[in-house]
Amino acid sequence: MAGSLMVLAALIFAVIKIIRFGKPKTRGTREDPLNQLEGIPTLFIPGYFGNRLSFGRLLNRLAHRYGAHKSMVVKVDRHGRIQVLGTLSKSKPLIQVLFAKKSSRPQEQAEWVMAICALLHTRYGVEQVNLVGHSMGCITIFWFLTHQIRQSAVAVKRVVTIAGPFNDSEIAKSTDKVDAYPLSPKGPTKRMPIYRELSKQIFEIPKDIKVLNIAGRISNSQQDDGEVSVNSAFSLRYLLHDPATQYHEILIRGKRATHRLLHENAIVDENIAKFIWNI
Template sequence: MNAATIFVHGFNGGVGSTSHMISAAQHAGWAKQIMTATITRYGRISITGSEKMNVKNPIIQVLFENNRAPEFVQINWLHSLLILLKREFNVMEYNGVGHSLGSNDLVNEALMYGDDLRVPKLKKLVTIAGPFNGLRGFLHAKSVPALLKMDHRPSHQTRHFKRMLQYRDHFPKDVQLFNVVGKVDGYLDNDCFVSVNSARSVKYLLHGVLKDYRELLITGEEGYHCSLNHNPMVFNALNEFLWDDYATLPNMQTRNVPISASELNETNALASNVG
């Protein structure tokens, strides 16, 4: 059976946080949602939908009944779900797609439980607007070319980020990661909720561990935190990354960049030279 893909919403999110991405994947013929896993505020897992996993690229939508639960609680819930999927539904491999805190949940679960043989093997991750280093860098203001020249290593690391670094060696091997970052023009270096610096820091967090890292920076109105998971540009890139074996995404992309012609030329030159 091919890998199942789980979609995880963020803090205060719900069905609408991931349903557009799932619908786009189904409409394009890449995958099919076969299950919804709802985790109650007490940690019980309720499965609805078809239990047949032998379809092309099965999708599982994950919903937290308490969508404001602390991150460490959501990580444990997600871990329990993955154990259940392997034990009860014979899911041996999985991909993860997370928006906002859902990105952190997926990365942290793999960091903390990467050695646990009870969970399926992680193949690919899509992280969208993940606040991996908290709100550090939220008030910085740099041009897009200057941002792309910056090291992914955060200059100031939160206590949580430092703790994640300690688990880096536990992260599963051979995982490919596609990271989507937003920057709303006029709102400094952030998507109105998460800083560019924090969202990009996942590359440093997992450097030397990942098999491959790809990045998409979306700026302007489409770079808003709650627009990134409703964006057709993100849908197309996500679908290609997860399911098109012949697609080759560049290491650095920019989309919808509302900057001057000279900055745009410099940005394109930087993107084309990243190898």
């Protein structure tokens, strides 16, 4: 009986912990930003079927290790209605975005990102944001940047993409074989529909946006993260050549460079913090 109670208690504790990953977390630390960069909110966009765990642990680590504040969670229901939990901190505000419609596609999510930015502008006076995405969330971000940014009241300052399937045949579900089309000096030798669609509108991206593109490579013999190849992720560099965006790449190697562990990687945490806040 005692053993059963202990198991039940452990399960309840685990559920409570998971729930907390989808809620804002206030901290009694310095609120005044040291510079303009620290005052810009950063939105985190999960991948296909993403949930509160997708970026939950990463956000907690940024809060504990780099003095950030996960002060707001924005939930979008299946009909695009927005619910805001918490409020914006003044210094290093982090905003977790959660979509109730787990199977929604980048085009639909980009419209919701547009609506979130409009809400942040009218309700909180936000003029600039940073965007961080994982997997399909990277495509959502770039669909927003290529199709909605000109109508947005909020400018995008910096973008971080993690394991973005920019030249995959399927940008959500896993395929039997990881797409890894060779890269030539002019870009991928074979261009998938999503790559072609983004390239048509790439001129819409403002030239002053800075982009950090992170990819994973499990081993020397496996040039991918288990789901997205390095070539697919880094094909973004050719898309951004014409807009002359300030673009940087980082390749994470090893066992913790898998698709689902890249946002649980301390090296990724460090590079996100340095890139967004110049620390």
